[in-house]
Amino acid sequence: MTSDLVSIGTVSADDPSIKTPGSALSRRNPTIKLALLFVVSLVLMFIFDPITTLVLYLLGLGAIGATARIPLRVLILAHIPFLAFAVSLVVVNALSRPGDVLWQSGALRVTAEGLSVGTALALRALVIGVLSIGFVLSTDSVALMTSLHQHARLGSRLTYAVLAGYRMLESLPSEWQTIRQAHAVRAQLRPNGKPPRGLRQYGRAAFALLVLSIRKGERMAQSLESRGLGLSPRTTWRRIPLTRADWVMAGAVLATVGAIILLSAFLGYLHGFSALRI
Amino acid sequence: MPDSGTILALHDVSVRFPRRPEAVLTGVSLRLAPGEQLIVFGASGSGKSTLLQTITGVIPHSVVASLGGSVRLGCDASAMQTSSTSVVALSRLVGAVAQDPSSSVCLPDVEQELALPLENRATDPGLISDHIDQALDAVQALTLRYRSTAQLSGGEGQRIALAATLIAEPAVLLLDEPTSMLDAAGLDAVRRAIRSAVDAYRPAVVLVEHRIDEFAGDAGIAGLPARALVLGETGIVIADGDTTDVLAARGRALNQDGCWLPLDTELHAVTGYSGGLGASDVRVGLRSLADLDTTPVQASRHSVGPIVLAAANLDIRRGAPPARRRGRAQAETTPPVLVRVSLSLHRGDIVALLGGNGTGKSSLMLTLAGLHPPTAGTVTGARPGMIFQNPEHQFVEHTVRGEIRHGLPSMTDDELESILHRHRLTHLADQSPFRLSGGEKRRLSVAAMLAHDRPVLLADEPTFGLDRRDTITTMTALRRAAESGRSILFSSHDLRTVATEADRVVVLADNTVIADGTVFDVLRSDEVRNRAGLVLPPLLRHLLDNFSDEEGRRVLRQLDAAVTGTTA
Numbered sequence: 003m004t005s006d007l008v009s010i011g012t013v014s015a016d017d018p019s020i021k022t023p024g025s026a027l028s029r030r031n032p033t034i035k036l037a038l039l040f041v042v043s044l045v046l047m048f049i050f051d052p053i054t055t056l057v058l059y060l061l062g063l064g065a066i067g068a069t070a071r072i073p074l075r076v077l078i079l080a081h082i083p084f085l086a087f088a089v090s091l092v093v094v095n096a097l098s099r100p101g102d103v104l105w106q107s108g109a110l111r112v113t114a115e116g117l118s119v120g121t122a123l124a125l126r127a128l129v130i131g132v133l134s135i136g137f138v139l140s141t142d143s144v145a146l147m148t149s150l151h152q153h154a155r156l157g158s159r160l161t162y163a164v165l166a167g168y169r170m171l172e173s174l175p176s177e178w179q180t181i182r183q184a185h186a187v188r189a190q191l192r193p194n195g196k197p198p199r200g201l202r203q204y205g206r207a208a209f210a211l212l213v214l215s216i217r218k219g220e221r222m223a224q225s226l227e228s229r230g231l232g233l234s235p236r237t238t239w240r241r242i243p244l245t246r247a248d249w250v251m252a253g254a255v256l257a258t259v260g261a262i263i264l265l266s267a268f269l270g271y272l273h274g275f276s277a278l279r280i
Numbered sequence: 281m282p283d284s285g286t287i288l289a290l291h292d293v294s295v296r297f298p299r300r301p302e303a304v305l306t307g308v309s310l311r312l313a314p315g316e317q318l319i320v321f322g323a324s325g326s327g328k329s330t331l332l333q334t335i336t337g338v339i340p341h342s343v344v345a346s347l348g349g350s351v352r353l354g355c356d357a358s359a360m361q362t363s364s365t366s367v368v369a370l371s372r373l374v375g376a377v378a379q380d381p382s383s384s385v386c387l388p389d390v391e392q393e394l395a396l397p398l399e400n401r402a403t404d405p406g407l408i409s410d411h412i413d414q415a416l417d418a419v420q421a422l423t424l425r426y427r428s429t430a431q432l433s434g435g436e437g438q439r440i441a442l443a444a445t446l447i448a449e450p451a452v453l454l455l456d457e458p459t460s461m462l463d464a465a466g467l468d469a470v471r472r473a474i475r476s477a478v479d480a481y482r483p484a485v486v487l488v489e490h491r492i493d494e495f496a497g498d499a500g501i502a503g504l505p506a507r508a509l510v511l512g513e514t515g516i517v518i519a520d521g522d523t524t525d526v527l528a529a530r531g532r533a534l535n536q537d538g539c540w541l542p543l544d545t546e547l548h549a550v551t552g553y554s555g556g557l558g559a560s561d562v563r564v565g566l567r568s569l570a571d572l573d574t575t576p577v578q579a580s581r582h583s584v585g586p587i588v589l590a591a592a593n594l595d596i597r598r599g600a601p602p603a604r605r606r607g608r609a610q611a612e613t614t615p616p617v618l619v620r621v622s623l624s625l626h627r628g629d630i631v632a633l634l635g636g637n638g639t640g641k642s643s644l645m646l647t648l649a650g651l652h653p654p655t656a657g658t659v660t661g662a663r664p665g666m667i668f669q670n671p672e673h674q675f676v677e678h679t680v681r682g683e684i685r686h687g688l689p690s691m692t693d694d695e696l697e698s699i700l701h702r703h704r705l706t707h708l709a710d711q712s713p714f715r716l717s718g719g720e721k722r723r724l725s726v727a728a729m730l731a732h733d734r735p736v737l738l739a740d741e742p743t744f745g746l747d748r749r750d751t752i753t754t755m756t757a758l759r760r761a762a763e764s765g766r767s768i769l770f771s772s773h774d775l776r777t778v779a780t781e782a783d784r785v786v787v788l789a790d791n792t793v794i795a796d797g798t799v800f801d802v803l804r805s806d807e808v809r810n811r812a813g814l815v816l817p818p819l820l821r822h823l824l825d826n827f828s829d830e831e832g833r834r835v836l837r838q839l840d841a842a843v844t845g846t847t848a
Binding site for chain 2: 143144158162165166168169172173180181183184185186187188189190191206210213214218220221222223224225226227228229230231232233234235236237238239240241
């Protein structure tokens with residue numbers, strides 16, 4: 003699992019080669035995109051059948067694939083954590099939910115209801131996953147914060163604190179590595195000649211990292227204050243546009259989701275919380 | 281009584297920190313006219329940085345400290361008392377550039393970084409782009425406009441921080457050791473940037489600086505702010521006036537306090553003559569220092585002891601050791617920082633590792649220490665010790681005592697006390713390592729490492745950011761370790777320290793070792809200095825040109841002895 007996370011780390015949002023400037027989705031307003039992601043996730047909370055969620059996933063995948071220009075390898079790699087989560091949802095629900103037994107071996111039994119609900123939940127995770135991937139890889143972090151400040155009334159102090167914190171996060175891995183190396187110098191070696199790797203050692207390194215990060219955070223906060231962050235009135239140099247195209251996108255997404263749910267209900271596939279009842 | 285001729289007025293300012301018995305600043309009064317420039321001298325702990333913090337309002341607003349007296353900024357109607365005005369509101373008048381560029385540049389892009397101060401002051405968005413160009417031009421960094429801040433070198437980052445401060449046109453500019461983290465190339469660019477930016481924006485300036493000669497450049501004392509303020513113990517103003525006069529009157533005392541001073545002032549303090557290296561009396565004085573003491577100081581000693589650490593044909597890549605599964609792919613993408621490096625360390629050697637920022641000095645040391653695997657080549661020898669550039673990276677325990685005992689469970693209390701005593705840490709034994717001053721942290725990190733019996737000690741910039749006294753103390757501890765039979769390899773940007781202590785130097789440039797030889801021979805080579813971007817300070821140039829190696833080394837030791845009050 004660790005190595006999976008490492009692979010995901012290499013396609014994280016701050017790698018410029020992964021960003022998709024110029025794609026249709028990257029030109030849309032970040033606040034609108036974030037709001038849509040939130041609304042769709044919210045609607046999914048009420049849907050418990052695998053058919054509706056599967057259709058939503060396939061449509062989401064198609065829409066992201068068509069508009070975000072994400073390389074296939076990146077799209078697949080980025081799916082890994084969501085897939086792992088999805089598999090665990092299917093397994094847990096299939097094995098633990100009561101209902102018609104499909105298969106049994108000793109204490110293990112799989113129920114039809116469990117499989118159905120588990121698959122629905124798994125697909126729900128994948129829908130949210132694919133939309134999040136599209137959002138993260140098509141959105142510049144600065145543009146997002148600026149847009150939230152501009153369009154969602156996020157305070158300027160909070161906006162820029164988040165941006166500065168983001169910069170600080172970038173330096174944490176190398177700082178951690180240096181601390182671990184510095185601690186290894188005086189450590190008593192294990193019989194195999196390697197420095198110890200216990201919880202205690204990690205705790206000590208984490209404490210040092212915490213102290214150093216707090217200091218650095220304080221200095222950055224002082225820099226931001228000395229640049230006048232928090233004065234009012236203030237202006238915004240490069241406004242993030244909010245155009246008719248953004249509203250059209252929002253309308254299209256919401257209409258599509260609504261239409262699928264209605265169609266699914268009409269055809270009798272749709273299940274809400276009732277699917278959880280025995 | 282506000283008057284239009286004063287932009288900054290401190291009246292009887294005192295600062296105390298909780299749980300510290302003595303005051304940090306005591307009764308400081310100071311008036312600065314618009315455009316006037318001031319340099320602050322004082323030993324470490326004399327309150328120089330605290331003085332700057334009272335002016336920005338960080339004291340008392342962001343730091344827990346009690347502030348007595350008053351600090352007023354601005355002329356006439358717009359004047360503000362720092363005690364009753366927030367730091368953010370004070371930023372309309374004050375701008376500050378701090379030591380560490382990595383924490384004074386806060387946003388992902390250079391453009392954004394420069395636009396932020398203007399946006400905060402509600403500048404018309406249509407004018408911002410032109411202002412950015414002007415500010416970048418003033419710090420001679422127009423080409424950096426479209427860069428991301430994560431890619432800036434230290435010198436570039438510091439110029440961007442300076443531009444972001446000046447773009448808001450503060451009436452008062454505070455510079456807190458703005459060049460302390462830079463190598464020769466970065467320092468030169470920042471020095472010129474500060475000069476041209478101050479000419480362009482004409483703020484009043486308060487400067488605190490360690491590397492004074494480098495900051496002043498060829499102009500010497502004339503290149504410094506015209507007015508000087510000297511702070512003494514507990515932050516009392518000892519002198520305030522014309523820089524040349526203040527340094528002439530106080531130079532000797534400041535030198536003994538371990539302050540970094542302009543060379544001319546230091547030579548005046550030691551030889552009794554003014555005029556710097558250009559004056560014949562000063563040169564005669566230096567000559568007499570060389571003759572003062574004739575015990576050999578081993579300036580050109582060749583490595584004679586047995587080899588204790590040998591590196592052969594090392595290739596080194598930076599960053600995390602490649603993960604097993606994707607090792608191949610990574611090895612092909614990142615170019616090595618060093619190739620085919622071979623060197624050996626002998627028992628009793630003191631070797632200096634030189635090279636500009638980013639030439640791989642730290643990577644090489646980590647590899648020699650066995651902490652960073654090379655992609656090719658071998659390191660043979662017993663496990664070395666290493667001290668890191670930032671002592672805080674090494675601290676693992678909650679007390680100084682525990683820190684020294686760390687990793688050595690069999691150490692007796694007597695041994696512990698004797699180590700504490702030898703490194704002047706006894707009075708700090710129960711304090712947290714993180715709460716010590718910069719010089720104390722360095723002493724602790726050296727003491728804790730030397731407590732381990734390792735044949736080789738690697739030291740990454742051990743004198744970085746220290747005042748002169750702490751620099752000498754640290755290097756003396758390393759020399760003693762070498763005299764007791766260890767081998768020392770230290771990296772440094774400070775060629776004077778290198779020439780004072782090292783037997784041998786290894787120079788890194790162009791991804792490999794370009795020179796390995798006795799210190800004075802290597803420093804004399806124009807070709808090596810040019811390739812590695814090493815700049816000889818004037819004193820060193822004079823010694824190399826006019827003195828034998830042995831005599832030059834002796835003069836440097838005597839100049840240090842004038843600070844510590846001991847014979848070399």
